[in-house]
Amino acid sequence: MSWITKTLSSSIGKKLIMGITGLFLCSFLIVHCGLNALIFANDHGELFNAGAEFMAHNIFIRTMEIVLFLGILLHIYQALMLTLQNKKARPVGYAVTNGNANSKWYSRSMGLLGTLLLIFLIIHLRHFWFVSRLTDEITSGQETLFGEMKEVFESPLWVVLYVLGNVSLAYHLMHGFQSGFQTLGLNHRKYTPIIQSIGFGFSIVIPFVFALMPLAIFFKFIQ
């Protein structure tokens, strides 16, 4: 093995990949959330549709989209590898555990939260990305992404699911955001409290805004 593969396959190297991909996905969330928030202009989706149109045709964005998918896949793959390896590190479990005494439940449940997110993501992609990228419904002009949103979020089932998906996201971020910095070794008495506050804010605000969209549409606050 070369030094590079050795580094990346070491326990810290694997975590490094998790941290970097995780923080990268956080940056995507900002863009995604920012763009989607255009629906709150409440202009029958005009601004939002223009944004979506831009995203669909900008070459840089399209390239980043590939990187994004690779990032997600890598994040998932590495998580699986780590989980398997970590399971192997304790072949015989405890009869009694009291994890709440020493750590937050969501920090111990990143695998579970991640799996929930993955299920949500697949549904979400099927709802919007599939339609906008793999069919010509939108490019042909017969349908807009905003219209698609309104259609999906008519169903209370999907609305509930999206809200729950974002609750998972919130908890996943609450641990993941600051954990990413710790893994990268970015810990400092002055800055870590700031990072932690930002991380906390981030993991509340982003999922909250996301969750607001299906609710707003379902309750017809947005037309």
Place this chain on the structure above:
Amino acid sequence: MSKLDSKIPEGPIDQKWTKYRSTIPLVNPANKRSLEVIVVGSGLAGSSAAATLAEMGYQVKVFCFQDSPRRAHSIAAQGGINAAKNYQNDGDSTYRLFYDTIKGGDYRAREANVHRLAEVSANIIDQCVAQGVPFAREYGGVLRNRSFGGTQVQRTFYAAGQTGQQLLLGAYSALERQIGLGKVEMYSRHEMLDTVTIDGKCRGIIARNLITGKLERYFGHAVLLCTGGYGNVFYLSTNAMGSNVTAAWKAHKKGAFFANPCYTQIHPTCIPVSGDHQSKLTLMSESLRNDGRIWVPKKKDDPRAANDIPEDERDYYLERRYPAFGNLVPRDVASRAAKERCDAGYGVGASKQAVYLDFKSNLINKYGRREATKKGIENPSLETLIALGKEVVKEEYGNLFDMYKQITGEDPYEVPMRIYPAVHYTMGGLWVDYNLMTTVPGLYALGEANFSDHGANRLGASALMQGLADGYFVIPYTIGVYLSNEIRTKSIPTDHEAFVQAEKNVKETLDKFLSIKGTKSVDHFHKRLGKIMWEKCGMARTKEGLESAIKEIQALKAEFWKDVRVPGSNEEFNPELEKAGRVADFIELGELMCIDALNRNESCGGHFREEYQEEGGEAKRDDENYKYVAAWEYKGDSAFELHKEELVYENIKIAQRSYK
């Protein structure tokens, strides 16, 4: 003629060691590679010796009974390590450390050894700092010192209340480095159960693999016993549960003389016994006497709580009796003074077997005021002073205060600590010459396991110094005297008759333990032995007491071998079997301690015979008749022969020890 040749080099005291070191025969690097050294014990002495010998090129094997060499009980030493660095510019020097140690030992230690110890003390600090030991430092980056008992200079280096831990981890990392380099083979969870002698020389050991129970034979051109002291003969002591005399005792039975076994150090500041269930005693570092004041109420059986007793009704008896040294008198003096007060009816706490160690006044007046001045707070309130003082005390001794609270359930920041003397260290041990070799050629004893440097009483912060001096800076040179003559000795195969026989004897003893199938546990006997020892061979001893103790111990021994119950088998991990062997040896040692104490018709240092005391209760030495090291030769069951090594004082004038 005495059989004992201490091999002290000629010349003036301050040149003996340097000159000798430069003339010791050397072993060339190629020959070192074919010489094998066995080190038993992995504390400060063992780890430092093993690492250094391996660095020099010898092939080394290290044995310890714990799961890792880092667990050795040196790790529990709290307060600090002495060194004559004179960093505080308070007039310290090699000579002063030498003098303080001889005087502290009540003029019962060898001058040449102690001077050598004082000489190398400075090198130890250098070596440890180079290894990355995080000693306490001043803001400017230089090393910090604190005071310890029996001295009037500040020469004690420390790392909070965990100095032993930090020094041991330094030596342990040096040892692990050599293990990693393949130059040391480490055998943890192995207990040495006998030495092997071939043609009058020690040539190896029999060790039991504690996990499988298998007996294993190991050859070495030389064997180093670094196995610590025997304080656990008292059952309750500040030693670790596993600390034992077995290695030293087996060596003793194979011909190594045991010197001054009756010199036991009772440490004045330990947490008092709270009930019958107690398995060990916990020390509160001597460094606490820097800042704590010891007192008892002036009124007998005073029922009031400590904080309710006004200042003028408190008897700061150490400051009263010893104004020059005050609370920092040596341990033996402080312990006896505490016992005297408690026996006279002034003791405190439920058992009345305790005195107060109080931090309040220094916390407020010394630290609180200093911090207030530093911060420019004018007319600070009492609460402010206490809060400020607490911060300082916390930094210096925080872990000790936490430990006290954990054990007693009381907060020593608020109420004074209750303390009482407890067995802590043993100055006696295997007799060794200037080269640290016992009376068996090729068999060495280092650290607390030997008797050499502390006389009848050890000064605080000197045990760490001695362990590391022996391991880092003495044995690596002096072992050359012996090994330079062994370069032609090939490794002796362990199917040699002597190995076979030694293993057979060990096996028989183990089988015997298991076959008794009596009714009482090993601990039962250990506790009874401890009680006899503490009552009759403890802080105060009498002729009658010792005579009856010897009889009681002999009876206990007979009962042990008839009625002990050791469960399980030999071929498995069996802690009870390990304990049985250790307690059997403690019983035999206990008898010898009483014999030695009975022989020594004087009081000196940690050995106090009630018949021999001055008017005010101070120890009364008899230099005319007892200025010697009592080295005992094993002559069979309960039979020991005394050999005397006269102590010669050429550089220090013997005087009555005074700390007044």
Place this chain on the structure above:
Amino acid sequence: MNLTLKVWRQKNGNAKGELKTYPVKDISPDMSFLEMFDVLNEELITKGDEPVAFDHDCREGICGMCSMYINGRPHGPLQGVTTCQLHMRSFKDGDTIVVEPWRAAAFPVIKDLTVDRTAFDRIIASGGYVSVNTGNAKDANNILIGKEEADEAFSAAACIGCGACVAACKNASAMLFVSAKVSQLALLPQGQVEAKTRVEKMVAQMDAEGFGSCTNTGACHAECPKEISLEHIARLNREYLGAKLSSNNVSI
């Protein structure tokens, strides 16, 4: 107090183990947890049963040998305290206490509550030292170290190597232990010379021993009897990544 103990019993490393129930009576609140086990063992021996094997030595919280997983937590319910310093006043009359050994692939059970922690020694042997032979040192005060750095290094060096961090971690990761040593030496000038190789080798050895990886739950710090800080883990990560990018070692 009267208590019910459920204790893991396992004859040896190869045997199957199980939790066994033992009632203990008349326990004094002033007893330490291990003294309560002494009482149990005394009883078992007199009854002709095998006593429970457990590791312990100094019983003052510094040797790091004691290692019990008590009611789902290493070293029991208190923070900053080893098993040997835990006293029975922390429990109530009638309590049921479940006691298990440390669980990790790298810490195989030897017997009952005793496990093999030599993996830690091998990690230290792989690089947890300053390569300085005896006799090479210059005067101690020639190396000036600021009080803050010295204190910080000391706070890492306070690790007692008990393995509670591994036992507490849901991944059985040894990062806190390794980081304490790496951090101590990285903070001191003496450790600089071989800092890069040290961290690379120690992490490689940690992985080879089969410990899991760190997911930053912080359980190790919360359960550490010496309260070693998570900052040291961050420093380890930093040191490791920095060393990997800049050292000349291509084969570690």
